[in-house]
Amino acid sequence: MVSECIIITNLKERKSMIFVSVYIIQVNMLEVYIAICDDELIISEIISDKIYEILHSMKIYNSKIYNSKIDIYNDSRVLEKSGRRYDIIIMDIEMPYIDGLSLAKKMDYDESTKLIFLSGHQELMKLGFHVRAFRFLTKPVDDNEIREAIQSALKEIIHTDKIMLGKKDDKEIVYVEDIIFIESLGEGCYFHTVEKEYIDRKPLRYWLENLPELSFIQIHRSYVINLKFVQRLNANTVTVSNDFDLPVSVRKKKGIQEALYNYIKMKSKKMQFIFGRDKCVHNNNLFN
Secondary structure, eight states, rough: OOEEEEEEEEEEEEEEEOOHHHHHHHHHHHSSEEEEEESSHHHHHHHHHHHHHHHHOOOSOOOOEEEEEEEEEHHHHHHHHHOOOOOOOEEEEESSSSSSSHHHHHHHHOTOOOEEEEESSGGGGGGGGGGGGGEEEESSSHHHHHHHHHHHHHHHHSOOOOEEEEEEEEEEEEEGGGEEEEEEEEEEEEEEEEOOOEEEEEEEHHHHHHTTTTTTTEEEEEEEEEGEEEEEEOOSEEEGGGGEEEEEEEHHHHHHHHHHHHHHHHHHHOOOOOOOOOOOOOOOTTTT
């Protein structure tokens, strides 16, 4: 949970109209950098305040500390020349000098950077796909939409590599990447990992909300799987490592296919998809 907020910089240079506010928020042993770029300063400040509220209310899955900085730009040229690396960039599509989409194409940002675009015109939404937009938010920005966008981005950025599993007085450290799948047991869960099995009292809903969104997906009301271990997607089941065939809800089938595709894309691995007569998608566990 956020323990402190310190304003370390508040620069106002009227001549060039560059406004930068940098906040340091202690949450986890990780640095997350966020940039907001909009030619209307008031909008950037409102979004910055909303992000602070979101960070202040979030409960991260471990108790380490990390720094989160928010930089505000009202001139897209300044952002382009900054040379700074950002984990999340929120910018307006329609800006003078350089529009948001053109800026995204020109900037040398990391592939893991989450681009969130703002616009008052929904018809521009489809253009965001050409620059790997993480989210597209329409103005005026809805509180629930910005909250969902920031929380989802942070879940993917703040990768929790270890968790504690087991009974109250007998817990063990488990690497998240070693979890094959999780099975609901009423009030608790049964974890199948590479090494062994664990029982934990937290419900499936808790783990679905707190494990990396791009790696874990719910395939059935009783099962959450790690996409790393998917070997085959059948019509009604998913085969994961150790030849476990798990049931798939009909309404979740399309979402699973999309999640698997996004996971493969995220890992930037060369994959071969073999579609058999039974319409299976083979993964061959090439993510290791």
